Amino acid sequence: MVLSVVCTTVADIPPNELGALPLVAPARPTMSDYPLVSVYMPTHNRVELLKRSVESVLAQSYPAIELIVVDDASSDGTWQYLTRLAATDARVSVLRNETPAGACVARNKALAIARGYYVTGLDDDDEMLPDRIQLLVEAYRDDYAFTTSGYWWVTETRAKATMCRRQVITLEQQLDANYATNQVLTTRERMLAIGGFDEALVSLQDWDCFTRLIKAFGPGLRIAAATQNIYVDHGGERISNPTKSRAGFARFLEKHEAEMTTRHKLNHAFWLKVRIGEPMTFIELMRSLPAGYILKKVRHYMRYLTK
Secondary structure, three states: OOOOOEEEOOOOOOOOOOOOOOOOOOOOOOHHHHEEEEEEEOOOOOOOOOOOOHHHOOOOOOEEEEEEEEOOOOOOOOOHHHHHHHHHHHEEEEEEEOOOOHHHHHHHHHHHOOOOOOEOOOHHHHHHHEOOHHHHHHHHOOOOOOOOOOOOOOEEOEEEOOOOOOOEEEEHHOOOOOOOOOOOOOEEEHHOOOOOOOOOOOOOHHHHHHHHHHHOOOOOOEEEEHHHHHHHHOOOOOOOHHHHHHHHHHHHHHHHHHOHHHHHHHHHHHHHHHHHHOOHHHHHHHHHHOOOHHHHHHHHHHHOOOO
8 A cells, every 4th residue: 555645746647416404603612622523435337445435535544534435336246345334334325226327426425424624525436545535624614615635646666756746726727627536525515505516517526516516615625645545547637428528528618618728728629538538630739838837738649650
């Protein structure tokens, strides 16, 4: 296991209608109260990876944890594992979709029953490092929309600390790239206030959700630590389903275009190419370079030029 570390350098950069649900607004707790943190986790047919993720949540140094796992119609023994776990650990609650409904539906179901003052998430193939929740709760302030951290990008051959510099994440920055990473900690009240995750999105659900949090509640805060492992099964970038990725990027642009500048749109187009593994033409590269991320764009261009 990769140990949690504080990072001093920045690495390359690589959400429904819940309005009817009650907005629970307890008094702002102090750290001495150890306010409950609810962790939502959707899963589908990855029981062996799921076990690692679940164990990492239950092993947190922070003492007040609720884990809500939503099984999205798995057929590999996931539900049997989860029901046994919930029967032996009072911190664990489990739900099941009888037919696949998608990760956003699963997350929103978990948010609907969450009892925590704070909420955060974890994907079923990733892993929290032991102090993650403690560090995020300690850093949380009401004038930030959320707290987040960097992470370890773990392949079969190496682990790279990524996005580890402390950063106050403004809307201007978040529209350029998902500086919030794939998980944040915020209050349940705030997540319900923005409607949770957009169940119509087929990709970019996290980027969209955290952008809406910033729009509603101000900048987010990323702390200078890598507190989770994000696992990939190969040494390169993750290549996503092109059809879903294009649809997700188009929907994101439709939702947030009013706040996006030409620079944002150029960078948005670049991240789509990275996501689906599509090369840039020389003209596209020259047009995009003034929008920033120069080194990443040149590297992306050269990678496909040499193939």
